[in-house]
Amino acid sequence: MCNGSIDPSLEATCGRTLGLGFNYQTGDLYMVDAYLGLMVVGSRRGIAIQLAAAAQGIPFRFLAGLDVDQGNGMVYFPEASTRFQLRDIQELIASNDSTGRLLRYDPRSREQRWYICSTANKIRRFWLGGPRANTSEDFMELLGKPGNVKRNERGDFWVAINNALGPPAPPKSLVIPLGLRLSHDDKVLEVASLVGAYEISEISEVQELNGELYVASLVAAYASIYRAN
Numbered sequence: 001m002c003n004g005s006i007d008p009s010l011e012a013t014c015g016r017t018l019g020l021g022f023n024y025q026t027g028d029l030y031m032v033d034a035y036l037g038l039m040v041v042g043s044r045r046g047i048a049i050q051l052a053a054a055a056q057g058i059p060f061r062f063l064a065g066l067d068v069d070q071g072n073g074m075v076y077f078p079e080a081s082t083r084f085q086l087r088d089i090q091e092l093i094a095s096n097d098s099t100g101r102l103l104r105y106d107p108r109s110r111e112q113r114w115y116i117c118s119t120a121n122k123i124r125r126f127w128l129g130g131p132r133a134n135t136s137e138d139f140m141e142l143l144g145k146p147g148n149v150k151r152n153e154r155g156d157f158w159v160a161i162n163n164a165l166g167p168p169a170p171p172k173s174l175v176i177p178l179g180l181r182l183s184h185d186d187k188v189l190e191v192a193s194l195v196g197a198y199e200i201s202e203i204s205e206v207q208e209l210n211g212e213l214y215v216a217s218l219v220a221a222y223a224s225i226y227r228a229n
Helices: 008-014 086-094
Strands: 016-024 028-032 039-043 049-054 075-079 101-106 111-117 120-125 136-141 145-151 157-164 174-182 188-193 203-207 212-216 224-227
Touching: 008 086, 008 136, 086 188, 145 203
Parallel strands: none
Antiparallel strands: 016 028, 028 039, 039 049, 075 101, 101 111, 120 136, 145 157, 157 174, 174 188, 203 212, 212 224
């Protein structure tokens, strides 16, 4: 039933992977699934093993990204919402939901830790180390809904932004998809319009590699490549 299926109605049963990250030292491939939680495929490959489906007693509802700290092996992953699931994405976009959270998985102790909650239409910066470790601050307030944040080789950040076109209109909210490049001190360095490939649909991630932007969407069955400035 699930093998090769692209039927959205089967996602809750078959899963929908929304984030991947290797631990380059161990060879383990970690992944987050919007419905099945945090999973791993070991260096010898094989079937993915579920590592966690909840954190501190709260079940995962909408895991949406992942990154691995190559220094200590910690796995960090954001949850878009603790109220809405991926299949409820239109309701999530239309709401001012701020129940998302940043989580960490420790492969050695197998424990999960919940750090901070998100704030609607804002990017928050959380400090993992240094004198400000375990504190957070508002990094930037936005007109649209931010998606994933990815750093490029120069240390800038690319943010996927979905700016609403008027009030929410069921069954689908209309948005202008943009890529926003930010400096470490919250200056806007570049705005990339992604309407050409995604028209008025939402995007979820913008990542730069070798001068090109790789753009993904939760609602489109393809990824796009743009030339970065």
